[in-house]
Amino acid sequence: MTILVLKTIGLMVLLGVGGFGGIVWLVPRLRLNILLTVALSLLLGIAVYTGLAQTLLFNESFEYVDKLVWLLAALGLASALVAAYKYRQRLAQPLRPRVSHVAVLALSLVVFAPIAIFSILYPLTAWDAKMIWMVKAKAIYVEPHLPNTLFDSALFDSAHKDYPLGLPTLVASHYRWYQGVSEQPVALTYVIFLWLIVLTVTGALLQFAGRTALGLAAALVIIFASGDFLYFAGLGLADIPLSAMFTVSLLGLWGALLSGDSGRSRLWLSLGGFFALASAMFKNEGAPFIILYALAAAVIFWFCRRSVKGGAPVFRVKWGRAAAWLLAYATVLLPLLLWHQRKAQLGYEVDLFLENVNRSVTEYLDRTIETVHWFIIELPSAQNWGWALLPAVLLAIAGAVVWIIRHRSGLMLVPLALLVGQLGVYVVIYIVSPHDLTWHVTTSIDRLLVQVVPALYLSTALLWLLLLSKKSVYSTD
């Protein structure tokens, strides 16, 4: 087991190096601090690797997935060396660790180390983890291609064959890395996803609000280590990786709003857009999120373009950079398109809407009221959210009202509006679902909320830090 855990750490380090090769070019322009650099590098590395691994799977070349790890790491290292040579001081300055960064990083490691150890030792018990995600990982490991005869076995009857293959492919690539099937050490990767959410949220607070946010950042580390986050951390569900992608996308919107420069705004929006696309590799909820993100990004792009003076010309395109972004986007877009093509070929339909349900308007209205009722009941849950969700929601509403009264503008509320839109999609799915509503909601509501709550905490915290601070632009602290 120890060797497999070390192999998992090695895999993550190599993917982190690969991702750093891309993020390093953004560090000087976006002045990313060390926490955000670590989080974004690893998430970028994992997302690109997952996308390319799926592309290999769909092209019957999955056996090259081990070599892909080394290739990404080598390219990342080469890219980092070139960037270091080119930027030198401009790179060293933002990455220089401050006391606040080191303190938050140390606290997160102290808190997450026992969670990681526990998750590795804890048996895999979550139903969805086994019967939706892990079983597909086994199938991909044993038969590394699609169509996969194992997908036609009885075990897959309740496995939602239409769900994206991002997580199963990532886990199957772990198995190839281990040279055998072992679920327990993979739990470390799931916990790392949650740890990266924490680094993203705390790193963003310190980036945009400076040392004044240190107390809040420390509190958030603790808040993320209890309730449903603690429970879901190592379970092997796709919701935490999806949540990580959503959180970084929201960071992209906030970065664009707070950067005070149209050139940097575009960079932030492009970065967030990449992770919005990547989210659809992990779960179907990523698809509506892409649309909502595109709308939010368009609004921010339009208004930031008009409000910022002296920024770079909006439509001046640097072809080298554009090509790099296109390449990055292609790594996650291509597997998405290939998967949709394969799904259509193999007849894997969305089973949530398979049954033809005839309901009256009154029934739909009843289901709507009941769904909203379930969401309201969930808010004060001590077991799932440790009484943090209700205050966060109330603070978000109060912050939005105060902001509109004070500034007569809703631009800073676009990230929160995106989250409301995403929750609206979940409500609609519950309403049209053919399943018994109580069963459907009670078995999934906390997992759906886990997807958006980190982004909600981030957005609420940033909104209030802005409200309470006179400084509302980019901080390099």
Added chain:
Amino acid sequence: MTLSQQPEQTQRHLLAVIVVIIAGVHALLFGYWMVRTALPLTLSQAGIKPAQEIFDQHDPYQAVRSFLSQRKKSNQLAGLVLVGERVSPPSRFDLEVYYELYPVLPIKVARGSNELAGLVKNAQRHDAFISDSVLELDPTEFDLIAGQDAHIYIKR
């Protein structure tokens, strides 16, 4: 006075109090989880406390898992019989065992009382049974490993 007109200092203090209370509750929850669950599991893995008890507490299929993993390693799965009523959707028991065995499935699934009676009558033809209920097998021929929700019988 509206909220927006209140002194910023007051708002800061109010928010700080909210954050401290919430973080305090979470620190207590985290501490409770550490002492109650994480630490005992870690100690059991280090051999300081018996592991089986803690694993069974969280995972009723642990006995099935360890049995199947041993069998898989030694390629002794050929004579295994899974006894469980397979319905739609499949029972938790069936799927748990299927998942553990998957994708190696050289198992026979017994459904219904007649089939089960036939299997028990000719039990000596099989190496092992995994069942979600107690089977009336000759204890001189089969050892019983009783899990919490599963019963494993292995030929002596």
